[in-house]
Amino acid sequence: MKKKHSVIQIDIANRQYVFVLAASYIAVCMIVVASIFIMMSSWFRGYIKEKVYEMSSVQLENITENVNHQLDYYQVSLQNLFMEPHIKASLYTNQSDAINEWNITRYLQYAVNNDGYIDYSVIYQKGRLKQIIGHVYPSEEEQQEVLEKLQSTQHDKQVFFINNEETSQRRFFLFRMERDSLNGPPQRGVLYAINQSKISDMLLASEDDKYSYLVFDKEGNLILSQNEEEQAQIEKINESASAAQGQLRELEIGASTYFLTSSYSSDYQLNFVQLMDISEMDKVMGAYFKRSLIWVALVLIISCILATIVARMIYKPLKRFFKRISSYSRLEDEPSMYGDSIIQMTSEKIISQISEISRQVHTDQVLGFLEDEPGEALMPSVLKLREQERVLLLYGRSKIGRVDGKQARSLFEAMGKALSGYQTKMFSEENGWYCVYLICEKALIKTEQSAVISLISDVLEQQQRMGSNLYLLCSDWITDEHDFQSEFRKLQEFSKYVLFGECDQVCDSSIFETKKDEDVPKKLLQPVIDAAKCGDEIQAKQLTATLLKQLSGYEIKKIFHALSYFSTELENVSVQVPVATKKYQEIYMMHYIKLSSLINQKQLYDYLSNLIEDACLEVNTYQERSIRTDMLSALEYINSHYQEPELSVEQVSEVIHISPSYFSRMFREISELSFPEYVNNLRLNYASELLKTKRLSVKEVAQKAGFSGTSYFSAQFKKKYGTSPSSYRNETSKSE
Template identity: 35%
Template sequence: MKKHFKLDITNKQYRSVLLLSYSTIAIIAIAIVLTGLFSWFNVYTQRVIYNLSMTQLQNLDTTISNNLDMWRTQLQTAWQDANIKQHIYTQSDSWKTENWIGSYLQRLCVNNGFAEYVCLFRSEDEFRYYGWRYPEEAEIQQIEQRIMETQNDTQQFIIETSNRKNLCIFLTDRKAMGVSPQRGIIYSLDLDQMEKKLISQKIEDSILLVYTSDGQSIINGKLSDERVEQIWNLLQNQDMSSPGLEIVLDESKYLCNSLYNDVTDMHFVMLQDYHIIQTRMTGMKKAAFISVVASLFIALLLAVILANKLYYPLQDFFSKIGSGPEILPGNEEYSRQQAEITSERIISQIHMMSQQYHSDKILWFLGGEDTDTDIPPVLRLQDRGEHCLFLLYWTNRHYLDENFSSDIYSILERNHSGCKISAFADTGSPWLLILLKEPVRSGSLSDWNKLQPLLEDECTQMAKVHGTQIFYAVSALISEEKDLRPNFQELQMLLKYHLLGQSRKGMTSEIFEDRKKLDIPKKIYDDFLDRIKKGKTEEAIAQLPLLLDELSSYNIKKVLLSLSELCVQIEQCIFSCELTGKQRQENYLDHYIKITSLYDRSDLENYLKHLTEEICFENSVFQEKTLRMNMLDAVEYIQEHYRDEDICVEQVAERFHMSVSYFSKLFNEYAGMTFPEFITDLRLTYAKEMLRANPDINIKKVAEICGFSTTSYFSSQFKKKFGLSPSAVRNS
């Protein structure tokens, strides 16, 4: 007789089967979780590695691009220098100019940190090199050949010798784009020095390389030239834009990521040692595995504890409160008040967010010009038989109080009960736009004689409440929707009169209608600009309030345009400043945007004041430099003509276009003695040399040659300076 197997939950064998089943299910579940987790971890790690690589490449790209821009700016500054420009564009040379240019360009190289020398050329056959190192003949040949092959100044080229590699950037003058340069300046930058300073040398698992589009290496990453060329050839055979590209070098695998900058025409490449990355990932996986297993075990224990200690008491609690109407016995009123407060706060926050979104949408429509945009419902007029007015409010402050909108809304709602009232404000703006709307048949908004006193009284009430002066502008009565945008823009233009301190209550476009016929004459700025050119900073700044007062009689649109033009003219007061048509237009638009973004007259005065001070400071620096150069030329002229009998301070001052008194003052500060003392000192020194060189020469003859009118005066001055008579010096 067969024995049938019978399951008995009290049997130990049954409990062993259950334990084995549950353990198997738990192991499978954990294996699935870990497999999914590590798969995700691998993908996530690769993505993180790629993002970090691209971040480093972008940082390197930004650093090199910023340095290239800075170096080109240095070339532009050097090009604008009067001595260098004169040297490049003329064939005249002097030892003084050559010495000055050499000193200037040597300082430029030292301050740059990467540059070794600078090359100036006036033609294809005339190159001169300056700096702290003179280039080798091989470098010179490459520079002079490669610069003539360039098509524009955005290019750069690399020159290589047996032990050096330099990057050359340049600024040139060409007859046209695509034509060889006629003259220019070339910067030669040491790439080895650049790599040491721009790239950290402590990175073990990463190599950073920079190539030009034709495969020339700019930064080698401390690799040999053969290895760098091998990497480029491998990359050329694959898609360089693919993330996490794998390449093999000498049986070692590397992850490669690259970035291309089409402006600088450079490829930035980063190689990461795959073995090092895998080793680090293995350690992280091990730590993650231990953490996951421990977390699962702890979670299982917590689940059992919480199920018994928390779930069942909560279930009992909720079953009790679900069976009766009371939440907390004896505290019904408190619970109801708390619920009401919470609800009011939530509703208030939702209302504020909705109101701001609504304001942004309305103001965006009114300020736009797109005719295809649907008009917001709150602004509709024709299909509802309504007309409306716009009111624009602002104060003497740069902001509106938090309660301003609600206060003015309450007053308007009380005084204009038959109107629909809407308030719109841009985030952070110092003004508030109110829309008053009513049926056409009502007609209360069309009676200006009744409306004006009411609006002024409301404005006065608001001024008392908020403790500041309040202004408002009113649009014309709007009956057609096509007039909404023009009237809103007209109100914003009326707000700009606040820049001139002309804000008032009840402003309308008719108030300033007569000013549209007047053009602002440019001559009112002549005296102001003349003071700037002469470096009279304080006088020019003191004239600014008077100038703005004079502009107050003109239309604000023309004032804004005229002030923008004035700012451009102020910038052109810099000595030797010549703006092209495009530069002038760009500066004009920049000043117009900045001026229209100002709020009140103090902002406008400060803007013009800072611009004036900046220009006057640059002029004073330029004048100081020019005066020093003139004094150098004057001393050189005196040293060449001091033996002339007719030389005098009046003659030298006239030659250098200065008054006698001003020249004498400058000369005394520069030479440390007066003009006659300087002439006498030169003549006596020359006389002493003649007496020593010619023992038989006559004393009277020496006095005549050196420009002294009498022998006695010559002898007295000679003895006063040297302590010996002329004859004693001659005999010695």
């Protein structure tokens, strides 16, 4: 007994899914609103940090300039002391006297008293502090530490720091020394011991309590500071400052949070640090965050209400839709074999789709490479030739337009069977303008190209009998893969010979290389243009058919240039555009583009025939308008001069400048009377009026009406009115 597999059925049209739909919308709304809130908060905090960093950088730069300026001042003061004659004499000699000692003491004391920040000044000579003057006298331990640190210096721009733990005094030292060698130990000079606390209050003073400043030397020793900091905090600040060059960092010290900005000065190898207490700002930001949460909650509530409304609006049509689906088919239990077959069919379909995608990718790569300029695209691996391999490149086009994909694949399969010893490849876009086939052969076989073309011709002939409209152009054997692009372009160009009936099935490209590479003589085109200018449409079309056969012997580019000139001249019959103008060139290029996009011989002939018809219609219309105008002028002249006996066809035709015979023919077509009949009618009508109103003799009436003789007048009058002129007068007199 076969075991049935139970299938869970889900009724999506059930009313409970309106709540699922609403919950989904609400969840999406919450995610979107939360994401926007988080992004806005992050952006706002980043914006605040950026502005704080810009402001802090300016303030820190000002502090750096102030400190460097003060240190430069001390360096100048030390230089002046060093150059003072009494001090210099003491430094370079061991001799001393009371007066010299008194002068040295006076200078050193003046430097200390005049500044207010110097605790003491020192004269240094060869490893000993020779003389110390100031408000404070250092202990032996401090003097020893000063000597050690001074001897470790390499130049006068260095600053060192000493912390006297006994007196809780911090001092940093500036000096002017003479050295025996570059970066060598100092030999003699002067130095200042500067009170750190006093000068920090002066140099690092800030109007805002949120800001505090510190200055470190390159070893991380604190040189200047506004506040008393613990050693652990100093090390933490120095470490963060070293890592924060050029950026803003957050730093927590105790219960407070700071923004830290640092700037390094290479003049004295000092690192300047600004700390900004942001505890208050965090409180403000917290309050802002709480207010924002209230607005977010309101937005979420509104979004939930809208989501519920939208869900109910969507639910009804969705319910009808799924009910309709469920009425057509229901999911039922099926045996395992059915499920296995479905899986197999699905797998085959997936594999087929993957294969089709892969084939299309290769096609796009190959066709893109062939259409690209040489050297600008990478060659696809499928076009790379193996050793001793050669290839025939076949370029396929349709005689009616785009290439039918089914016809292209059918031809490919048929060629694969007919050319069993060769490897065939096809590259064709779906409903593209062309397709490409490759016939690959090992060079050892050495098959003649004509033999391969003969086999392909037989295959294509069978395909054409089955309704195919493809034709092929074949390249020479390609042995160098770098020739693919040039051969492809050559075949594209040669495919245009189908417009002249040159390509029917399979064409060897070599037959087109013997075409004339010279401009088409204008004398071949002129007879058609002249016939069109004369309005002779039939002759112009007959000459065009002959012209196309003559043009097929020229190179295709020369033909298109000749036909573009030919088309422009035909259009110029009606448009009348001067040759050496931009407009003429635009018309020429328009025809060149249109001609080169034509597909077959019929399209080319129809294109040229339409131009001929338009030109002839314009010529004939113009001629007809001109003839009618001339005939009106002739009638006006006749009506004014019919009383003159010498009026003749020659006289009137000369007035309107046409031949007498052509005038007579056109006059009869328009008036439906010959010239003598029309003139006699005018004269007889005038004579009848004279007979009614004037007391003139018949002879006088004949002369006034324009007749040269009385007998001819009487005969013509009787012919029209059925009576003689005399009788006509008597009858009209009686009736009156």
